[in-house]
Amino acid sequence: ADISTTLAGVKLPNLLFNASGVCCQTEADLKLMVESESGSLITKSATFEQRDGNPSPRYTPLPGGIGSINSMGLPNEGYEYYLNYAKNYDYSSKKPLFISLSGLSLADNVKMCEAFVAADLPCVLEINYSCPNVPGKPQMGYDLEAMEHSLSVLAPIIKKPFGIKLPPYFDIAHFDQAAAVFNKFDNLAFVTCINSVGNGLAIDFETEEALIKPKDGFGGLGGLMVLNTALANVNAFHRRLPGKQVIGVGGVVSGKEAFLHVLAGASAVQIGTQLKEEGPGAFARIAKELSDIMVAKGYKTLEDFRGKVKTL
Numbered sequence: 001a002d003i004s005t006t007l008a009g010v011k012l013p014n015l016l017f018n019a020s021g022v023c024c025q026t027e028a029d030l031k032l033m034v035e036s037e038s039g040s041l042i043t044k045s046a047t048f049e050q051r052d053g054n055p056s057p058r059y060t061p062l063p064g065g066i067g068s069i070n071s072m073g074l075p076n077e078g079y080e081y082y083l084n085y086a087k088n089y090d091y092s093s094k095k096p097l098f099i100s101l102s103g104l105s106l107a108d109n110v111k112m113c114e115a116f117v118a119a120d121l122p123c124v125l126e127i128n129y130s131c132p133n134v135p136g137k138p139q140m141g142y143d144l145e146a147m148e149h150s151l152s153v154l155a156p157i158i159k160k161p162f163g164i165k166l167p168p169y170f171d172i173a174h175f176d177q178a179a180a181v182f183n184k185f186d187n188l189a190f191v192t193c194i195n196s197v198g199n200g201l202a203i204d205f206e207t208e209e210a211l212i213k214p215k216d217g218f219g220g221l222g223g224l225m226v227l228n229t230a231l232a233n234v235n236a237f238h239r240r241l242p243g244k245q246v247i248g249v250g251g252v253v254s255g256k257e258a259f260l261h262v263l264a265g266a267s268a269v270q271i272g273t274q275l276k277e278e279g280p281g282a283f284a285r286i287a288k289e290l291s292d293i294m295v296a297k298g299y300k301t302l303e304d305f306r307g308k309v310k311t312l
């Protein structure tokens with residue numbers, strides 16, 4: 001079956017790619033993504049300066065395959081590293097390149113966006129408003145006034161279609177209020193839902209210790225356990241953002257969850273925890289599983305069922 005898609009006006013040979021943060025911090029990581037069966041790739045969220053991030057242990061999968069917890073703390077090579085990567089990227093390849101930016105201030109986001117715009121490259125920007133792990137930095141995604149102000153400055157600078165990475169919302173009023181903000185920006189072409197469920201706590205029963213070191217063990221939750229929250233956020237924004245697209249991320253461990261994300265309204269699907277645990281081979285496996293599901297259900301393309309979840 002045909003699992004290709006178009007996102008922000010660029011064609012992806014298949015709808016799958018990495019969630020920013022996984023398999024994408026260094027050129028070596030990104031090379032693995034280019035060589036994988038993913039349809040695209042996105043870089044680790046960049047800050048203006050290079051960052052080491054939080055002390056380790058700062059990531060761990062949770063027992064029983066239910067998911068993961070991380071408090072990486074935005075470790076990255078600094079935005080110029082990713083700008084250079086984007087300048088050297090082979091855009092004649094079938095895989096479009098996405099760039100994640102997560103400035104620690106609006107001024108930093110302005111400087112980074114201006115640098116990418118000045119370089120005039122075909123890559124697509126995804127502004128990260130939802131990192132839950134920088135001590136002392138509340139998530140912009142939960143401050144609608146600040147996010148609207150940020151977008152009112154950045155959208156005109158970026159000019160081209162771009163996207164934003166959102167935290168999960170858990171209240172219908174918040175879906176409504178957030179959508180009202182996003183619908184004000186014509187070139188805001190997509191929203192990526194969801195980032196990790198912020199500030200969970202994983203504790204080891206035997207040792208009675210938190211599993212990760214930063215922030216007393218508090219970190220973002222990902223993986224299968226967040227699937228249903230992710231599907232709700234994908235569908236809520238699919239319903240509320242006419243003319244815009246949604247990238248679904250959260251809980252995709254097989255073709256089945258990728259299928260559900262498209263049914264909820266996703267135009268593309270990112271994979272985080274499962275990619276971290278399985279490696280880039282996950283893309284070929286999940287792509288085949290999704291294609292087989294579509295054949296079994298009689299769907300030829302993603303448009304045949306995108307957003308067509310049935311209500312009772």
Ligand SMILES: O=C(O)c1[nH]c(=O)[nH]c(=O)c1Cl
Nearest residue numbers: 071072073074131133196220
């Ligand atoms: O701690 C991180 O680096 C991190 N971890 C996440 O789960 N989401 C993010 O957006 C980021 Cl930036």
